[in-house]
Amino acid sequence: MVASEKQVKDINKKHKIKSQKLKQKVDASIAKATEERGLVLLITGNGKGKSTAGFGVVTRCVGHGYKAAVAQFIKGDWECGERHLLASHGVPFSVMATGFTWDTQDREGDIKAATEVWTEAKKYLADARYHVVLLDELTYMLGYKYLDKEDVIHAIINRPAEQTVVITGRGAGKDLKQIADTISEIKDEKHAYRAGIKARKGVDW
Numbered sequence: 001m002v003a004s005e006k007q008v009k010d011i012n013k014k015h016k017i018k019s020q021k022l023k024q025k026v027d028a029s030i031a032k033a034t035e036e037r038g039l040v041l042l043i044t045g046n047g048k049g050k051s052t053a054g055f056g057v058v059t060r061c062v063g064h065g066y067k068a069a070v071a072q073f074i075k076g077d078w079e080c081g082e083r084h085l086l087a088s089h090g091v092p093f094s095v096m097a098t099g100f101t102w103d104t105q106d107r108e109g110d111i112k113a114a115t116e117v118w119t120e121a122k123k124y125l126a127d128a129r130y131h132v133v134l135l136d137e138l139t140y141m142l143g144y145k146y147l148d149k150e151d152v153i154h155a156i157i158n159r160p161a162e163q164t165v166v167i168t169g170r171g172a173g174k175d176l177k178q179i180a181d182t183i184s185e186i187k188d189e190k191h192a193y194r195a196g197i198k199a200r201k202g203v204d205w
């Protein structure tokens with residue numbers, strides 16, 4: 001049944017009232033947020049999209065003309081597309097060169113590689129020129145105890161006040177959760193991999 005002109009008018013009127021009420025609520029909550037400082041964003045969970053989201057923040061930052069830096073733990077020998085793009089825009093990358101740990105099965109080697117990347121990451125975290133620092137896949141380094149947790153937490157909480165840190169990886173522990181301002185848990189509801197579809201260049205890396 002086609003709505004009459006009057007019915008359409010009524011629907012539009014109701015929609016307008018509802019929208020106005022919602023806007024008032026949103027404006028009031030925006031007005032409550034008065035503090036301005038850099039954040040700790042934690043993107044965790046088993047679903048796909050954590051690193052993509054982290055790189056999204058870096059891209060957003062660079063797009064506004066700010067500086068950003070990236071430290072990648074674990075995924076060293078996957079040449080991710082973001083690296084090619086962002087490095088050509090002056091974003092320094094520090095990347096673990098060993099690849100996935102289940103490929104290497106070399107704990108000592110992994111610790112050494114992780115420590116090298118962390119040494120660079122600490123420099124980014126001490127440098128106020130960086131508006132955003134992405135610590136991609138950091139959670140595993142703490143989970144495996146490859147890096148000293150106290151040292152990592154200390155460097156993050158003592159970063160320059162305007163700097164935002166984005167941390168990605170599954171299974172974030174309580175210490176990272178405690179220092180995070182925003183935590184997003186990405187849920188794994190369905191993944192193409194389980195249907196036998198291969199990871200795709202330009203989509204998955």
Ligand code: ATP
Binds near residue numbers: 188194
């Ligand atoms: P992306 O890099 O695509 O944002 P991610 O950072 O959330 O993914 P990781 O745990 O870092 O996910 O996994 C890296 C790779 O594994 C990516 O190629 C991703 O597509 C794939 N992947 C992510 N989640 C799953 C899953 N639940 N099952 C299978 N493969 C996954």
Ligand code: MG
Binds near residue numbers: 050051052168169
């Ligand atoms: Mg990832």
